[in-house]
Amino acid sequence: xxxxxxxxxxxxxxxxxxxxxxxxxxxxxxxxxxxxxxxxxxxxxxxxxxxxxxxxxxxxxxxxxxxxxxxxxxxxxxxxxxxxxxxxxxxxxxxxxxxxxxxxxxxxxxxxxxxxxxxxxxxxxxxxxxxxxxxxxxxxxxxxxxxxxxxxxxxxxxxxxxxxxxxxxxxxxxxxxxxxxxxxxxxxxxxxxxxxx
Numbered sequence: 137x138x139x140x141x142x143x144x145x146x147x148x149x150x151x152x153x154x155x156x157x158x159x160x161x162x163x164x165x166x167x168x169x170x171x172x173x174x175x176x177x178x179x180x181x182x183x184x185x186x187x188x189x190x191x192x193x194x195x196x197x198x199x200x201x202x203x204x205x206x207x208x209x210x211x212x213x214x215x216x217x218x219x220x221x222x223x224x225x226x227x228x229x230x231x232x233x234x235x236x237x238x239x240x241x242x243x244x245x246x247x248x249x250x251x252x253x254x255x256x257x258x259x260x261x262x263x264x265x266x267x268x269x270x271x272x273x274x275x276x277x278x279x280x281x282x283x284x285x286x287x288x289x290x291x292x293x294x295x296x297x298x299x300x301x302x303x304x305x306x307x308x309x310x311x312x313x314x315x316x317x318x319x320x321x322x323x324x325x326x327x328x329x330x331x332x333x
Contacts, residue, residue: 141264141271142263146263146271147159147169147172147176150172150275150278150281151282154282154286156168156282168282171281172282179277180274181219183274183303189258189267189310191267192219192258192260194257195256196215197253197254198214198252200212201250201252204247206241206246208239208246208248209248210246210248210250211245211246211247212244212247212252214240214244215257217259218257218258220240221245221255221256222256222258224238224254224255224256225253226251226253226254267306267309269302270303272302273299273306276295277296277299279295
């Protein structure tokens with residue numbers, strides 16, 4: 137059975153664990169809700185950017201070109217749900233991927249590729265898609281915020297450390313969701329020499 141997580145549910149788990157009352161509805165006006173909702177984006181998005189989580193991975197073809205900057209000729213708007221672009225390539229006619237030089241600002245990627253590019257990016261995935269370890273890490277980070285609110289700084293530091301252990305478990309499990317990659321890239325000469333048929 138899969139458990140569905142939500143922002144409010146994770147916040148309430150942290151509140152109850154630290155002896156506070158549950159939040160019955162978002163924006164209830166309590167100091168605790170304001171504290172947790174202000175810290176939520178930085179905790180969650182920072183960890184989503186740091187870890188290559190399978191549940192944040194998305195791919196999109198970017199085809200609508202505008203003029204580039206930063207020394208590149210072309211620019212493409214990054215999808216609105218993207219935290220950052222992880223990889224970018226051009227699809228060649230033979231179906232191969234050509235990984236080219238690029239740079240990203242807050243809204244666009246800049247490349248020299250007038251016919252469009254494909255990007256793999258990290259999205260700010262909804263909490264219902266998170267793994268259990270990732271969710272527990274976020275809950276513990278929320279608890280650390282509440283402990284600082286109660287001025288229990290040493291316990292807050294220990295709770296932050298516990299959260300990092302759960303985040304590391306989540307990263308490790310996420311990395312197991314990827315196939316192994318060759319430690320080297322085969323050259324075109326090797327491909328030509330050892331091609332079968």
